[in-house]
Amino acid sequence: MTSTTTLSLEDCVKADAVDPLREFRREFAIPEGVLYFDGNSLGARPIAAQECAARVIGDEWGNGLVRSWNEAGWFDLPVRLGDKLAPLLGAGEGEVVVTDSTSINLFKALASALSIAAAQDPSRKVIVSERDNFPTDLYIAEGIISLLDQGYELRLIDQPGDLTEAVGPDTAVVMLSHVNYRTGNLYAMTEVTAAVQERGALMIWDLAHSAGAVTVDLSGADADFAVGCTYKYLNGGPGSPAFIWVNRRHQNTGIQPLSGWWGHARPFAMESAYEPGAGIRRFLSGTQPITSLSLVECGLDVALKADMADIRSKSLALADLFIDLVEERCAAYGLELITPRKHERRGSHVSFVHPEGYSIMKALIARGVIGDYREPGVLRFGITPLYLGYADVWNAVDVLRDILENKSWDRPEFRERDAVT
Ligand SMILES: Cc1ncc(COP(=O)(O)O)c(C=O)c1O
Numbered sequence: 001m002t003s004t005t006t007l008s009l010e011d012c013v014k015a016d017a018v019d020p021l022r023e024f025r026r027e028f029a030i031p032e033g034v035l036y037f038d039g040n041s042l043g044a045r046p047i048a049a050q051e052c053a054a055r056v057i058g059d060e061w062g063n064g065l066v067r068s069w070n071e072a073g074w075f076d077l078p079v080r081l082g083d084k085l086a087p088l089l090g091a092g093e094g095e096v097v098v099t100d101s102t103s104i105n106l107f108k109a110l111a112s113a114l115s116i117a118a119a120q121d122p123s124r125k126v127i128v129s130e131r132d133n134f135p136t137d138l139y140i141a142e143g144i145i146s147l148l149d150q151g152y153e154l155r156l157i158d159q160p161g162d163l164t165e166a167v168g169p170d171t172a173v174v175m176l177s178h179v180n181y182r183t184g185n186l187y188a189m190t191e192v193t194a195a196v197q198e199r200g201a202l203m204i205w206d207l208a209h210s211a212g213a214v215t216v217d218l219s220g221a222d223a224d225f226a227v228g229c230t231y232k233y234l235n236g237g238p239g240s241p242a243f244i245w246v247n248r249r250h251q252n253t254g255i256q257p258l259s260g261w262w263g264h265a266r267p268f269a270m271e272s273a274y275e276p277g278a279g280i281r282r283f284l285s286g287t288q289p290i291t292s293l294s295l296v297e298c299g300l301d302v303a304l305k306a307d308m309a310d311i312r313s314k315s316l317a318l319a320d321l322f323i324d325l326v327e328e329r330c331a332a333y334g335l336e337l338i339t340p341r342k343h344e345r346r347g348s349h350v351s352f353v354h355p356e357g358y359s360i361m362k363a364l365i366a367r368g369v370i371g372d373y374r375e376p377g378v379l380r381f382g383i384t385p386l387y388l389g390y391a392d393v394w395n396a397v398d399v400l401r402d403i404l405e406n407k408s409w410d411r412p413e414f415r416e417r418d419a420v421t
């Protein structure tokens, strides 16, 4: 699609007809009348998930009972799924486990990274991150700082461009979201990792908004740790277990403070003292939610059938189209784009600020265009190339234009705040 001329719905229908990913939509259950632009919060359900849930609950749990830990491969599932996910992260076998939540994995990664940094140079006491990072990342860092009580401090940058200046001889670890949850800013992983490591610090990436959405090359960047979730672009289901990647050079060196029995060298020896297992298994803590974990495989199987390069180029094209259409058709209504336009700086969602953003998003949702709202004033639209097309983007912007033109967002029911936005 060209991105400058006046765009019609017909152009979009034509683009959909030649889209190499068009068949993937059939793999997802999306209700009639819904235009789903929130796969960056909760991915759509793979059709296969229902059958998988029936198998896990009916056969594996119902018939297999406790035997399924061995016979259905439950015990090895975090590692097996980690190996399956690895190619989407540019990672190798034995480097990823699917387990716990992103917050918990970040706790493990940050604690481990700090222990490694302290062994190299105990005078490094600063953790660098950004003020605009997803709040849980900053809260987890605060928690570790107070738990360790060794004089660590958090240094927050206000702009991506301020990063290199903020990382110095006092820095132990840099912890950033690869794609920013609000703006969609994308860091250059390889360059940033190199700059951080040159300054003697370790690099942790949060890939919550990257995995399955943008091309990621953890091995190529030679990062230190990474975490992320499976419920967004990997379509694992609400609250599905997250992942942690640990560079092989760190797997057997740092402290993993959530030293539960699943990370023990011999879990079923039932020894009274903890002895960490070798390799990535050390980053497991305790028993996993097997039903939820099993469903992660359905999303992975779909994602692995697609070419990540096709996903990325369609994501950029759909987002370009979204931005162009909003600028062309909604110019009079005060939406301000806060997502970088440059492809190399943009993840897979598009965000606009508007003083009435909350009410506008609720009005959109009432019309079946589902995005979400983030403070302050941000309307956020996730771009998921496996189940969104060009005509969907056109139709969504058409509804947005109509809501803005008719001020139909201006109703008391659209002002009422829900617990989850
Ligand atoms: C960058 C980022 N990190 C972490 C999280 C959340 O982590 P958790 O799944 O532990 O709630 C999110 C979204 O919820 C996120 O966008």
Ligand SMILES: Nc1ccccc1C(=O)C[C@H](N)C(=O)O
Residues within 6 Å of the ligand: 040, 041, 042, 134, 181, 182, 208, 374, 420
């Ligand atoms: N886990 C959730 C539970 C409920 C509602 C939203 C979320 C999200 O994932 C939000 C997302 N991380 C965000 O970037 O805003």
